[in-house]
Amino acid sequence: MHIQSLNPLPIAMAGRSSHRSAVLRVLLLILVALLLAACSSGPVKRVFPPxxxxxxxxxxxxxxxxxxxxxxxxxxxxxxxxxxxxxxxxxxxxxxxxxxxxxxxxxxxxxxxxxxxxxxxxxxxxxxxxxxxxxxxxxxxxxxxxxxxxxxxxxxxxxxxxxxxxxxxxxxxxx
Known part of the structure; x- marks a missing residue:
């Protein structure tokens, strides 16, 4: 019998790690979408007196x-x-x-x-x-x-x- 299979800790940690990476991917996608939306309006147009x-x-x-x-x-x-x-x-x-x-x-x-x-x-x-x-x-x-x-x-x-x-x-x- 292998000791690794008796120890449930690595399996539980592996599940948390994949959940964290999925959350990080979603947050990264949201951040990229927000940055693209901010850039879509173009440069700020400022009009000053000549x-x-x-x-x-x-x-x-x-x-x-x-x-x-x-x-x-x-x-x-x-x-x-x-x-x-x-x-x-x-x-x-x-x-x-x-x-x-x-x-x-x-x-x-x-x-x-x-x-x-x-x-x-x-x-x-x-x-x-x-x-x-x-x-x-x-x-x-x-x-x-x-x-x-x-x-x-x-x-x-x-x-x-x-x-x-x-x-x-x-x-x-x-x-």
């Missing part, structure tokens, strides 16, 4: 300003901008207002430049001429709103202040 700043100001021969306006999209989805309203001050003087259609899509967490034309006020034009002649920077402030159609119809306000500096070797250009 911002704008002047990338470059170029004085034209006829006195107009050509502005390269940088539109920044901080959202995790692309935004389609349709409308821009912009007030600009240069050297503490109101330079003018621009209201225009944009019709540009900015990728997520990215920026795009748009080109705008402005005939500035006399005071702001003089502040620009003085900055160019003395080769010194000049402060500017922009404020306004950007209207977007995607991912939602929104109208976000923005405000930005900084300075523009004449670029060496590029007559009439400030960045």
């Amino acid at each position: 911002n704008a700043s002047v990338q470059e100001l170029r004085l034209q021969a006829d006195g107009h300003w050509e502005l390269q306006l940088r539109i920044q999209n901080f959202s995790t989805v692309a935004m389609r901008f349709e409308r821009l309203e912009l007030d600009i001050e240069l050297g503490g003087h109101a330079a003018g207002r621009i209201e225009t259609t944009v019709a540009d899509t900015v990728p997520p967490s990215s920026a795009e430049n748009i080109v705008l034309q402005l005939m500035p006020s006399t005071e702001a034009a003089e502040a620009l001429r003085s900055a160019l002649e003395t080769r010194r920077g000049v402060g500017y402030r922009i404020s306004g709103s950007l209207g977007s159609s995607e991912p939602k119809n929104r109208n976000d306000s923005f405000e930005f202040s900084s300075a523009l500096t004449p670029m060496p070797g590029l007559d009439g250009v400030l960045r």
Whole structure:
């Protein structure tokens, strides 16, 4: 007679072990199913207000300003901008207002430049001429709103202040 067959303990433990592994398999399947369900909705879409700043100001021969306006999209989805309203001050003087259609899509967490034309006020034009002649920077402030159609119809306000500096070797250009 074998001693193993008389000892019921290993058989009882073997039954518990197979029951535990079956429970663990079921729990593992449930965990995998939950993880897959969580991933099925895709990445989180977060929409944040955009911002704008002047990338470059170029004085034209006829006195107009050509502005390269940088539109920044901080959202995790692309935004389609349709409308821009912009007030600009240069050297503490109101330079003018621009209201225009944009019709540009900015990728997520990215920026795009748009080109705008402005005939500035006399005071702001003089502040620009003085900055160019003395080769010194000049402060500017922009404020306004950007209207977007995607991912939602929104109208976000923005405000930005900084300075523009004449670029060496590029007559009439400030960045």
